[in-house]
Amino acid sequence: MNRARRASFTLIEVLVALSVFSIGSIAIAYSLSVSLRARTHVEKETTALFLLDRKASELFSAPQRKTGTFEGGFGDNYATYKWKATLVPLVRDLVRADVQVIWLDRGREHEASVATIVKGGFER
Numbered sequence: 635m636n637r638a639r640r641a642s643f644t645l646i647e648v649l650v651a652l653s654v655f656s657i658g659s660i661a662i663a664y665s666l667s668v669s670l671r672a673r674t675h676v677e678k679e680t681t682a683l684f685l686l687d688r689k690a691s692e693l694f695s696a697p698q699r700k701t702g703t704f705e706g707g708f709g710d711n712y713a714t715y716k717w718k719a720t721l722v723p724l725v726r727d728l729v730r731a732d733v734q735v736i737w738l739d740r741g742r743e744h745e746a747s748v749a750t751i752v753k754g755g756f757e758r
Contacts, residue, residue, distance in 0.1 A: 678739055682715060682746040686735040689717045693733065694752055701729060714738050727754045 643651075685708055693699070705718040715737045722730045734747040 675739060678737060679744070679746065681712070682735045682737055682744070685712060685715055685717070686733060686746050686748060689719070689735065690731070690733045690748055690750075693719055693721070693731065699729075721752075724751065728752070 689708075693704075699721070701721040701723050703718070703720045705716065707713070707716045715735055718734045718736065720730075720732045722732075724730055729752050730749065731752050732747065732749045734745055736743055736745050738744075
């Protein structure tokens with residue numbers, strides 16, 4: 635009988651093992667959830683940077699470029715994203731260009747932006 639007692643687990647040992655396993659499982663599930671949210675945020679931010687580059691290139695290469703403030707969207711494929719551009723004349727043929735892409739993620743507004751100085755070809 636003494637030998638059988640040593641070969642089996644006590645109820646306390648089983649409960650401790652289950653507790654450790656449960657805590658570990660919860661920690662893994664939480665870290666998976668956090669990483670999925672981070673991945674989604676990075677995907678949306680990467681899309682915003684792509685759209686920002688596209689819109690800035692479009693504004694700077696347009697045949698007739700005007701100074702002022704402009705805004706718009708990116709169509710149905712990117713319905714949660716919108717853009718805003720401000721082109722301000724500086725001296726001579728220089729224009730300060732601020733381009734922003736704004737998007738909603740979980741009810742909060744996020745923004746990616748670029749500011750640069752562009753030379754030539756703008757109507758005042």
